[in-house]
Amino acid sequence: MPSYTPPMLHGQPEAALAAGSLTDLPFDAIVLVAPSPVSRKAALAGAVGAALATALAADNALDRGPRPPAVIAAPGLPGGRLVFAPMGALTEDVDDVRAVAEAAAAGTSRAIDAGATRPLVWVHAPNSPRFAKAREVAALAALASQWMPLEAREAGKAPRTAEAVGVVGLDADQVRVLTAIERGRALCRDITGTEPERMAPRRVAELCTEAFAGTGVEVVVEDDVSGYPLLAAVSRASMQVERHRPCVVRLEWRPEAATRAVILAGKGVTYDTGGADLKTDGAMAGMSRDKGGAGAVAGLVLTAALLNLPVRVVGLLGLVRNSVGEESFVSDEIIRARSGVRVRIGNTDAEGRLVLADLCAAGRAFADGKLPATIFSIATLTGHVYRAYGPYVGAIGNGPAQRAGTMELLDRLGEVWGEPMERSRPRREDYTFVAPRSTAEDVLSSNRLASVNTPRGHQFPFAFIDIASGLRGADVPFVHLDIGGVAMDPPDWQFGKPTGNPIVALTALLMGG
Helix, strand or coil, X not given: CCCCCCCEEEEECHHHHCCCCHHHCCCCEEEEXXXXXXXXXXXXXXXXXXXXXXXXXXXXXXXXXCCCCEEEECCCCHHHEEEEEECCCCCCCCCCCHHHHHHHHHHXXXXXXXXXXXXXXXXXXXXXXXXXXXXXXXXXXXXXXCCCCXXXXXXXXXXXXXXXXXXXXXXXXXXXXXXXXXXXHHHHHHHHHCXXXXXXXXXXXXXXXXXXXXXXXXXXXXXCCCCCHHHHHHCHHHCCCHHHCCEEEEEEXXXXXXXXXXXXXXXXXXXXXXXXXXXCCCCCCCHHHCCHHHHXXXXXXXHHHHCCCCEEEEEEEEEEEECCCCCCCCCCCEEECCXXXXXXXXXXXXXXHHHHHHHHHHHHHHCCCCCCEEEEEEECCCCHHHHHHCCCEEEEXXXXXXXXXXXXXXXXXXXHCCCXXXXXXXXXXXXXXXXXXXXXXXXXXXXXXXXXXXXXXCCHHHHHHHHHCCCCCCCXXXXXXXXXXXXXXXXXXXXXXXXCCCHHHHHHHHCCC
């Protein structure tokens, strides 16, 4: 499998751009990311400012951002190139650091198209708490712009990418952290974005075994999923095809100096036909990306290990194909979950919450009281989250998570790191929605409608997972992150680029905020 290594990341002192010969720098383009109109700012001086001033004198429209980046001939700069990526003015209350990420990614890609291999990104952002991580966010965006799909790499069809990326103002420790984050996000993209046969359940397990070799992370692959009854039900129709058979992958980072524990459950549905409640009218296209939660969990564990974080991190990947066939599980079945809770199936296309419920039940064993622990479930779970929130993570936490301040901290970190979230809380209506209708069951998995047509369609699944996992009533912080609206950018599940969201915000959380 052609492994992917992101371009080398380098920091460059800002003083080097104000003095001396810029052509001596080890780069071959400067990518300037700045709010518009940059012509009114005194911050740009020296050779970069002179080159930009000459270009603006010839074309005033260059200074009307946001707009696509422009390549400017600049003989006094590295590679003779200045790539100007103007943002908007960034003076509105609704402006956030994602504008920096978008401009840095576009500018870096344009520099590579122009022939550069070692662009240097120079970010000018407002002096505001909202933009406190602008350089780091720009660095991550520049690196992410260079990832190419696994299928393209294996076919030898991946276009030329950067050898290295520099960012003005980063120090060595920031470079170390950002490099580890991008390696984790790259693993997530490979898992999430690769087509369903190439990344069938046990191929994901093989990739994890390779990716974590030598990292100190223990990798355990459970091919027998009978201990996960809900997950096993989802996979029932896939058992007829060997390569589609399910597995659970446990990834455990266990440092000696751990002060707390984080348990992560990731939905890894490698293809979702909807099962017996079959997806129709073209809704099945893109369902190979329904494993974004598992990808995010794997990527976060890798990042934690590469950074040697003093946090015990346990990642549980539920890898399963929701196939349709004579062995398909069907609505009305009552299945006893790993927790012992009796689940009545309401719709077989609501399969992700079944996988998560069993994984969270297994995760409870790691929240054993020896270390303060938090359980997260991460999934491309519903279409409702995008209908309700658009391109934002839908974050919902139980009472212990709210009282611990976890939800507020996640919200703040997501905002400053360019992975903003919309948070809500479980309500009594959510638990009423999944309450048993008879003595035959303890909880109902879903209603008959699609989530987008259901009030609180991404909130009530939290109540189901809470009950079916056995977590309800336990004094353990539990947070569910629905990434259905952010796993791809643009949000086209068939052709959008996998993002790796929310690995950055969760890494910041693991690092203590």
